[in-house]
Amino acid sequence: MPQLIKDRKIVDDPWLLVKPASDGVLPAIPHAGDVIVPLSVWQESKQRLLERDGRLGLWLDSHEEPAAIALDLANFAVLAVNFPTHTDGRGYSIARLLRERYGYAGELRAIGDVLRDQMFYMHRCGFNAFAVRADKSIENALTAFTDFSEAYQSAVDEPVPLFRRRLQ
Amino acid sequence: MYLYDEIDQRLVDERVAQFRDQTRRFLAGELSEDEFRALRLQNGLYIQRYAPMLRIAIPYGLLSSRQLRKLADIVRKYDRNYGHFSTRQNLQINWPKLEDVPQILAELASVQMHAIQTSGNCVRNITTDQFAGIAHDEIIDPRPYCELIRQWSTFHPEFAYLPRKFKIAVSGSLDDRAATLVHDIGVHAVKNAAGEIGFRVIVGGGLGRTPIVGPTIREFLPREHLLTYLDACLRVYNRYGRRDNKYKARIKILVKELTPAVYAQHVEEEWAHLKDGPATVTEAEFARLGGFFVDPRYESLGGEDPDCQARIAESRPFANWVKRNVFAHKVPGYAAVTLSLKKTGVPPGDATAEQMEAVAELADTYSFGEVRVSHEQNLILADVKQADLHAVWQKARAIGFATPNIGLLTDIVCCPGGDFCSLANAKSIPIAEAIQRRFDDLDYLFDLGPIDLNISGCMNACGHHHVGHIGILGVDKSGAEWYQVSLGGSQGNQASLGKVIGPSFAQAEMADVIEKIISTYVERRSDEELFIDTVRRVGIEPFKARVYGGAHAAAH
Numbered sequence: 001m002p003q004l005i006k007d008r009k010i011v012d013d014p015w016l017l018v019k020p021a022s023d024g025v026l027p028a029i030p031h032a033g034d035v036i037v038p039l040s041v042w043q044e045s046k047q048r049l050l051e052r053d054g055r056l057g058l059w060l061d062s063h064e065e066p067a068a069i070a071l072d073l074a075n076f077a078v079l080a081v082n083f084p085t086h087t088d089g090r091g092y093s094i095a096r097l098l099r100e101r102y103g104y105a106g107e108l109r110a111i112g113d114v115l116r117d118q119m120f121y122m123h124r125c126g127f128n129a130f131a132v133r134a135d136k137s138i139e140n141a142l143t144a145f146t147d148f149s150e151a152y153q154s155a156v157d158e159p160v161p162l163f164r165r166r167l168q
Numbered sequence: 169m170y171l172y173d174e175i176d177q178r179l180v181d182e183r184v185a186q187f188r189d190q191t192r193r194f195l196a197g198e199l200s201e202d203e204f205r206a207l208r209l210q211n212g213l214y215i216q217r218y219a220p221m222l223r224i225a226i227p228y229g230l231l232s233s234r235q236l237r238k239l240a241d242i243v244r245k246y247d248r249n250y251g252h253f254s255t256r257q258n259l260q261i262n263w264p265k266l267e268d269v270p271q272i273l274a275e276l277a278s279v280q281m282h283a284i285q286t287s288g289n290c291v292r293n294i295t296t297d298q299f300a301g302i303a304h305d306e307i308i309d310p311r312p313y314c315e316l317i318r319q320w321s322t323f324h325p326e327f328a329y330l331p332r333k334f335k336i337a338v339s340g341s342l343d344d345r346a347a348t349l350v351h352d353i354g355v356h357a358v359k360n361a362a363g364e365i366g367f368r369v370i371v372g373g374g375l376g377r378t379p380i381v382g383p384t385i386r387e388f389l390p391r392e393h394l395l396t397y398l399d400a401c402l403r404v405y406n407r408y409g410r411r412d413n414k415y416k417a418r419i420k421i422l423v424k425e426l427t428p429a430v431y432a433q434h435v436e437e438e439w440a441h442l443k444d445g446p447a448t449v450t451e452a453e454f455a456r457l458g459g460f461f462v463d464p465r466y467e468s469l470g471g472e473d474p475d476c477q478a479r480i481a482e483s484r485p486f487a488n489w490v491k492r493n494v495f496a497h498k499v500p501g502y503a504a505v506t507l508s509l510k511k512t513g514v515p516p517g518d519a520t521a522e523q524m525e526a527v528a529e530l531a532d533t534y535s536f537g538e539v540r541v542s543h544e545q546n547l548i549l550a551d552v553k554q555a556d557l558h559a560v561w562q563k564a565r566a567i568g569f570a571t572p573n574i575g576l577l578t579d580i581v582c583c584p585g586g587d588f589c590s591l592a593n594a595k596s597i598p599i600a601e602a603i604q605r606r607f608d609d610l611d612y613l614f615d616l617g618p619i620d621l622n623i624s625g626c627m628n629a630c631g632h633h634h635v636g637h638i639g640i641l642g643v644d645k646s647g648a649e650w651y652q653v654s655l656g657g658s659q660g661n662q663a664s665l666g667k668v669i670g671p672s673f674a675q676a677e678m679a680d681v682i683e684k685i686i687s688t689y690v691e692r693r694s695d696e697e698l699f700i701d702t703v704r705r706v707g708i709e710p711f712k713a714r715v716y717g718g719a720h721a722a723a724h
Contacts, residue, residue: 087206087289089329093406096326101441117190117199117207124325140198147186150175152319153395154447155326161395161446162175162319163453 003138005119006107006129008145010138013131015057015078017111030054036080036109039064042072050075059111062090070102079104081127083112092125099126099156119144126156169230169538170315170460172280179323180277183284187211188270195267210290210328211273212283214590219263221588223286224276228296228314228338229257229541233528236539238279240524246272251524252584253509253517255632256335257295257541258286262588284322289330291321291402296338297345298542301461302504302550304496308357308365310340312457313394316449320395327402331409332417334402335374342661347543349373349382349663350635352419353401358388366390371401371431372423375629379665380420383428385435391454393439395447400439404431464536464551469501473554488610489561489572503554505535507547507569508579512604514568515597516582517545526567534560544581546574575618577686578604581632585625585642586649592625594642594649599623599678606679607686616686619699620658635659637700638685639666640678651678655685655711656703669712681715688714 004013015034020026029035036057049056057078081091098104109129110122119130123145132141154161194204212223239259243251246268247261254260276282285292294317296310339346340357348354354370367389373382389397405419423431480487495504510516527547531539534556535549552560564570573579585596600623607613622636633639639654650672657666673681688711693702
């Protein structure tokens with residue numbers, strides 16, 4: 001079974017990520033088991049997805065709007081945000097919006113080109129699960145969270161900026 | 169100036185450790201070229217034409233003498249004994265070894281310096297007026313706000329992978345000396361009618377391939393909202409800026425495509441959620457930061473220094489230098505001195521280790537131990553007693569930093585160009601030198617008065633050629649180096665973009681071309697009219713006619 005980092009631990013990942021194949025065609029969704037589906041599939045077949053056996057998750061691509069699922073959040077056991085490349089920074093804003101604007105409190109997973117050296121910032125923006133790219137060492141990635149011991153800005157992990165804490 | 173506390177220091181130390189490990193993993197083959205690229209760029213490291221180039225941050229251009237001595241040590245130990253002060257108020261060194269860079273960063277950290285976010289698609293070094301805190305026309309000292317933005321932008325987790333680089337400039341004076349209208353964001357500190365401090369916010373200016381004078385998107389932002397508003401500005405850009413084409417990825421393109429009014433509307437909607445949140449700046453923080461930028465212990469000196477006036481009357485060279493290189497100070501009896509890094513024969517902005525040390529010595533003796541870097545690539549001693557000006561002049565002359573040309577034609581702003589930079593289409597330094605050699609008569613230069621000449625070796629416009637009264641741009645034509653000339657650009661409150669006069673020229677023609685432009689000005693000007701005013705009044709046609717001989721016969 002594949003592994004991922006969740007809440008700073010390496011755990012097995014039972015979820016099936018449903019994404020288009022290289023020819024753009026989406027594979028069929030199995031009748032049972034935990035699946036993470038694309039936004040388009042959710043929007044087209046909400047009822048069918050809610051009635052199947054197994055837990056439901058949803059993933060957003062970096063150009064998609066988190067506002068599109070703002071009213072649906074209670075239906076998902078996992079939300080994932082795709083990083084098409086590690087230099088595409090839109091996912092950081094999406095994560096903050098899901099956490100801070102729409103109040104999502106469940107598992108928020110970074111998927112795609114997820115590498116150790118971006119994970120500290122991802123964590124600050126609200127991701128708590130990381131599907132580290134398969135060719136990289138997941139053990140090494142675990143060390144990312146201690147790169148820095150403080151941060152200046154308000155973010156999801158610490159909403160109170162340093163300047164307010166420094167003066168206490 | 170701002171002094172690190174234990175937390176600021178810990179963060180730069182942790183950054184050094186992080187980059188040391190990243191460099192180790194890269195050299196061990198655990199990180200690919202592509203994976204390492206964004207990481208090294210966010211530490212100022214480029215892989216250049218001949219060697220890596222390291223860009224060291226000089227936050228808003230402020231340096232202590234101790235820091236300048238450390239920079240001298242670094243260029244001596246790890247480079248070829250010189251560095252290049254850039255138009256972003258930073259220092260670039262051109263010959264470090266990749267494996268030495270973590271150690272260079274550790275040396276910088278030992279004097280509260282770093283190379284954080286001096287490159288890459290993130291928020292870069294904040295720039296401001298080189299005369300901040302001492303200018304006679306200052307409304308508000310911009311430096312505490314620069315430091316506030318520096319801390320906010322340092323390791324900002326949401327905005328480290330923007331569509332493109334992001335440059336913020338802050339001005340607090342009547343005369344904008346920070347080029348805020350041609351930055352991704354420019355903020356002007358202002359006071360409203362009630363005397364409250366706030367900012368006029370300009371978004372989407374810039375140079376490069378698509379030069380734009382930035383539009384104002386908010387007339388007055390109360391100062392406590394600065395960071396939440398910047399978060400909103402950046403979030404809209406991070407989410408909707410173009411990522412499909414790097415030439416259309418700067419925020420100016422987004423603002424232009426949406427229109428400034430619609431962009432401003434998006435920002436206001438985003439800001440409505442962030443406003444008054446925890447990132448709202450406290451009065452206590454303004455007071456804390458302001459406390460680092462209090463006036464040094466000025467002596468009470470009364471007005472003009474009589475000895476200095478006598479020296480001016482006696483010595484024409486000294487008088488010339490005072491006229492060009494000395495700037496009025498808000499405190500009677502003091503002055504700000506610009507040390508010219510524009511001596512003919514030396515690449516503009518370059519300084520050797522020995523020169524840096526001599527400047528540190530001057531700063532310690534005459535200017536409270538502080539030095540500033542201007543975006544025109546000169547060094548400034550901001551708090552010199554008028555009574556000491558003559559001594560400073562003599563010592564500056566001894567190190568070649570007293571050329572009395574500040575603001576004149578030979579005070580050329582110039583990028584490193586094709587001699588160093590792998591992006592350049594053409595060399596820029598030899599063009600600067602050829603022009604400086606042609607105009608070596610100081611009396612003539614003085615008579616010509618203020619002229620900004622800017623040279624960029626490519627479209628990226630590091631030499632800010634669009635806002636030069638005379639702008640020169642290196643272009644590539646089937647492998648050969650050519651130069652395009654524009655006229656009528658300017659920075660400051662009336663910022664404008666130059667117009668290209670016509671087809672480009674070969675390197676050997678450039679000094680002649682500039683001479684023809686200057687002689688056209690001399691013929692056309694009325695009384696004391698400045699070069700830029702003549703260009704604005706008569707347009708570029710008379711200049712074109714002279715340069716191209718009417719029939720554009722020399723056109724290429």
